[in-house]
Amino acid sequence: MNQGGRHSPFDLPIVLQLGPIPVTKPVVITWGLVTVLALGSRLLTSRLRVHAGRTQSALELLVTTIEGQLGEIIPDGGRSYLPLLGTMFIFLVFSNVSGIVPGLQAPTAHLETPAALALVVFLAVQVSGFRRHGFLGYLKEFARPSILLLPLNVLSELTRTFSLMIRLFGNIMSGEFIIAIVLGLAGLIVPLPLMGLELLTGLIQAYIFTTLAAVFIAAAVGKEQPT
Amino acid sequence: MTIEQISIVGAVVAVSFGAIGPALAEGRAVAAAMEAIARQPESAPSLSRTLFVGLAMIETMAIYCLVVALLILFANPFVHLR
Numbered sequence: 001m002n003q004g005g006r007h008s009p010f011d012l013p014i015v016l017q018l019g020p021i022p023v024t025k026p027v028v029i030t031w032g033l034v035t036v037l038a039l040g041s042r043l044l045t046s047r048l049r050v051h052a053g054r055t056q057s058a059l060e061l062l063v064t065t066i067e068g069q070l071g072e073i074i075p076d077g078g079r080s081y082l083p084l085l086g087t088m089f090i091f092l093v094f095s096n097v098s099g100i101v102p103g104l105q106a107p108t109a110h111l112e113t114p115a116a117l118a119l120v121v122f123l124a125v126q127v128s129g130f131r132r133h134g135f136l137g138y139l140k141e142f143a144r145p146s147i148l149l150l151p152l153n154v155l156s157e158l159t160r161t162f163s164l165m166i167r168l169f170g171n172i173m174s175g176e177f178i179i180a181i182v183l184g185l186a187g188l189i190v191p192l193p194l195m196g197l198e199l200l201t202g203l204i205q206a207y208i209f210t211t212l213a214a215v216f217i218a219a220a221v222g223k224e225q226p227t
Numbered sequence: 228m229t230i231e232q233i234s235i236v237g238a239v240v241a242v243s244f245g246a247i248g249p250a251l252a253e254g255r256a257v258a259a260a261m262e263a264i265a266r267q268p269e270s271a272p273s274l275s276r277t278l279f280v281g282l283a284m285i286e287t288m289a290i291y292c293l294v295v296a297l298l299i300l301f302a303n304p305f306v307h308l309r
Contacts, residue, residue: 008301008302009297009301010297010298010301010302011301069276072273072276073276163284163287163291166287166290166291166294167283167286167287167290169294170290170291170293170294171286171290173297174290174293204279207279208279208280208283211276211279211280212280212283215280
């Protein structure tokens with residue numbers, strides 16, 4: 001089944017060994033991305049002025065757009081969730097399109113990175129729900145229409161986190177997979193349109209992941225039943 | 228048929244039949260959103276945001292089928308690799 005040079009999308013190439021912990025290629029790429037993003041943000045925001053230059057205007061536009069989008073979803077709370085969700089969006093954009101750089105693989109094309117991000121979203125949803133409603137109040141939210149629906153509500157809480165993970169992984173991984181297959185079948189120039197499509201998919205998936213995280217948080221802090 | 232051939236057929240069936248439902252559903256969702264935007268162009272931003280989220284939800288079903296197919300092909304518990 002697994003002959004030839006074809007890599008299974010569930011394989012993880014190990015690049016170095018830190019004591020007992022094997023470090024895989026997506027982890028190294030994630031470290032690189034985090035370093036680049038942190039240093040870049042530090043560098044770009046180190047000299048902020050009142051009369052904004054070109055890069056500062058672009059940055060302000062980015063941040064205010066994300067804040068506006070979050071504010072439409074989470075009423076009276078767009079600002080307080082901006083650090084988490086905005087960082088997540090920017091990281092996702094960069095990691096989804098990083099597969100286009102030769103030699104790099106998108107970290108989100110392996111199951112572990114989306115799993116970690118979905119876990120962060122899950123914890124953020126629970127923590128914000130507890131902070132808004134109090135411990136017992138938030139637990140009561142799960143038994144909202146009737147106590148009979150308690151297992152279903154808990155189940156939906158888990159499955160939507162799972163589907164958040166699988167959606168990101170499946171979209172990014174299938175894009176890379178299709179490019180690899182077409183490259184193997186047809187040659188050098190043919191996968192170019194697919195790579196363009198893959199860029200678009202990466203952006204849309206980053207948007208969708210962030211929007212869904214915001215929707216879940218809004219459902220946890222709001223009055224209405226989590227969907 | 229050997230287990231390898233059966234699992235290839237299984238993967239094909241999973242993807243092809245799993246794509247039918249989401250395709251129809253996405254078509255209906257986009258058509259409804261188009262109609263709504265044509266009626267009320269001023270509500271286009273919120274409509275398209277909801278549309279994107281809904282499409283992502285629908286598309287998840289197709290992605291599940293794809294992941295199941297890939298599990299059959301690459302992480303099949305009944306096929307011993309090498």
